[in-house]
Amino acid sequence: MELTTATLEQHWLPFSSNRDFKREPRLFVRASGMYYWSQHGDQILDGSSGLFTTPAGHCRPEIAKAVGEQLQTLDFTPSFMRGHPGGFQLANAVAGLTPEGLNHVFFCNSGSEAIDTAMKIAFAYHLARKEAQRTYLVSRERAYHGVNMGGTALSGMVKNREAFGAIMPGVLHLRHTLLPENRMTRGMGASGAELADDLLRFVQLVGEKRIAAVFVEPIAGSTGVIVPPKGYLERIREICDRYGILLVFDEVICGFGRTGEAFAASSFGVTPDIITMAKALTNGAQPMGAVAVRDDIYRTIIEEAPNGVTEFFHGYTYSAHPAACAAGLATLKIYETEQLFAKGRALTPYFQDAMFALQDMGVVHDVRGFGLLAGIEVKPGKAPGVRGADLQAKLFDRGLHVKFTGDVAIIAPAFIAGKVEIDQITAILRDAFAEF
Ligand SMILES: Cc1ncc(COP(=O)(O)O)c(C=O)c1O
Numbered sequence: 203m204e205l206t207t208a209t210l211e212q213h214w215l216p217f218s219s220n221r222d223f224k225r226e227p228r229l230f231v232r233a234s235g236m237y238y239w240s241q242h243g244d245q246i247l248d249g250s251s252g253l254f255t256t257p258a259g260h261c262r263p264e265i266a267k268a269v270g271e272q273l274q275t276l277d278f279t280p281s282f283m284r285g286h287p288g289g290f291q292l293a294n295a296v297a298g299l300t301p302e303g304l305n306h307v308f309f310c311n312s313g314s315e316a317i318d319t320a321m322k323i324a325f326a327y328h329l330a331r332k333e334a335q336r337t338y339l340v341s342r343e344r345a346y347h348g349v350n351m352g353g354t355a356l357s358g359m360v361k362n363r364e365a366f367g368a369i370m371p372g373v374l375h376l377r378h379t380l381l382p383e384n385r386m387t388r389g390m391g392a393s394g395a396e397l398a399d400d401l402l403r404f405v406q407l408v409g410e411k412r413i414a415a416v417f418v419e420p421i422a423g424s425t426g427v428i429v430p431p432k433g434y435l436e437r438i439r440e441i442c443d444r445y446g447i448l449l450v451f452d453e454v455i456c457g458f459g460r461t462g463e464a465f466a467a468s469s470f471g472v473t474p475d476i477i478t479m480a481k482a483l484t485n486g487a488q489p490m491g492a493v494a495v496r497d498d499i500y501r502t503i504i505e506e507a508p509n510g511v512t513e514f515f516h517g518y519t520y521s522a523h524p525a526a527c528a529a530g531l532a533t534l535k536i537y538e539t540e541q542l543f544a545k546g547r548a549l550t551p552y553f554q555d556a557m558f559a560l561q562d563m564g565v566v567h568d569v570r571g572f573g574l575l576a577g578i579e580v581k582p583g584k585a586p587g588v589r590g591a592d593l594q595a596k597l598f599d600r601g602l603h604v605k606f607t608g609d610v611a612i613i614a615p616a617f618i619a620g621k622v623e624i625d626q627i628t629a630i631l632r633d634a635f636a637e638f
Contacts, residue, residue: 210224235261235616244601252486256485257460272524292531300464309490313347315350320415326514337372339372342378343378346422354370358375388554419453420466426608426612449475459546459574465477545617553576575614593635
């Protein structure tokens with residue numbers, strides 16, 4: 203199909219300036235390893251693992267083969283009161299990576315669905331424990347928890363909520379932890395643990411047994427890489443324990459090795475009650491999300507229901523879709539056989555050195571990073587986000603794909619990257635930054 207104004211019109215792109223895109227479309231037509239190819243045949247280095255989805259590199263034949271074989275053997279299984287072996291195998295494999303005690307896995311199709319599922323699990327759990335009065339949820343300013351209605355209510359990013367923010371009352375927002383004192387800090391900042399005490403104030407505000415759950419991205423990713431200050435997550439955990447509040451870590455970006463361990467919960471040594479995940483679960487090759495819960499949360503919801511009835515009234519037609527499970531199993535096998543989390547961990551110091559070296563560029567306002575994830579915030583242009591959009595286009599034209607949020611470039615190389623690719627990413631960033 204020829205790409206003309208008419209043929210581009212029908213597809214309404216998500217989270218995009220449709221008019222800008224359609225005026226000057228930047229399409230990918232092929233991918234392999236750490237590279238994309240544009241419709242003009244240009245090779246584009248992938249600096250953000252797709253959308254943090256693809257740490258094992260693009261177009262892995264093992265995953266394609268597994269999905270292809272699955273689709274020719276069993277393409278679909280009704281997900282309610284039916285199952286297929288892949289769903290159980292994948293749940294087992296995921297439970298092998300989650301922190302101890304979080305061994306029950308509910309499948310869905312995206313990070314957004316994982317968040318809404320986790321919200322419902324939290325409410326169902328408290329209802330089963332005869333604490334249905336726990337109707338408040340707590341999130342944070344600058345949080346991103348996807349775009350379904352629940353996730354939108356949790357959102358802490360104004361553009362994502364201003365048209366829809368009133369949809370769900372009863373969500374309280376902790377202050378964010380992006381503090382000027384921690385500017386240019388590598389890893390966890392020294393300041394800000396006390397911001398966790400906002401949760402205590404909410405308990406004092408709404409009552410000791412009114413909050414169902416707190417949702418936290420261990421590293422807030424989409425908002426521009428906000429690494430938690432030292433002691434902050436521990437303090438949130440401690441307040442949750444004291445008041446019977448469930449702690450949910452949204453690991454849609456952090457999960458599957460991005461922070462050096464399978465989950466950021468392990469990297470930071472704080473175990474939540476529920477973990478949401480998606481993206482790298484299938485290396486981005488199939489849409490899939492999942493929610494891992496503490497064993498007693500599962501058991502409470504299951505055992506409190508009368509025998510012979512559905513215990514949890516929630517699920518998707520495509521929960522544990524056979525093709526997605528095949529992709530997930532093949533992906534987790536690659537992570538294990540190639541020791542990709544350890545490989546990512548080994549590359550981290552080199553990567554972080556390279557990112558923090560960019561602070562000498564005049565346009566750079568802040569650099570933040572942990573594991574194979576870094577945010578480089580540039581000084582704003584005419585209005586917030588304008589320079590970021592301009593930079594993103596300039597980088598693409600120089601052969602680098604990077605995800606931007608506003609004026610923050612979010613760099614997240616695949617774990618198969620070597621020093622050569624990190625050097626390439628850094629050189630292109632430096633070259634583009636020099637134009638400002
Ligand atoms: C922390 C977090 N939660 C949820 C989501 C939503 O995931 P999805 O876009 O797959 O719905 C994202 C997406 O980037 C995310 O970063």
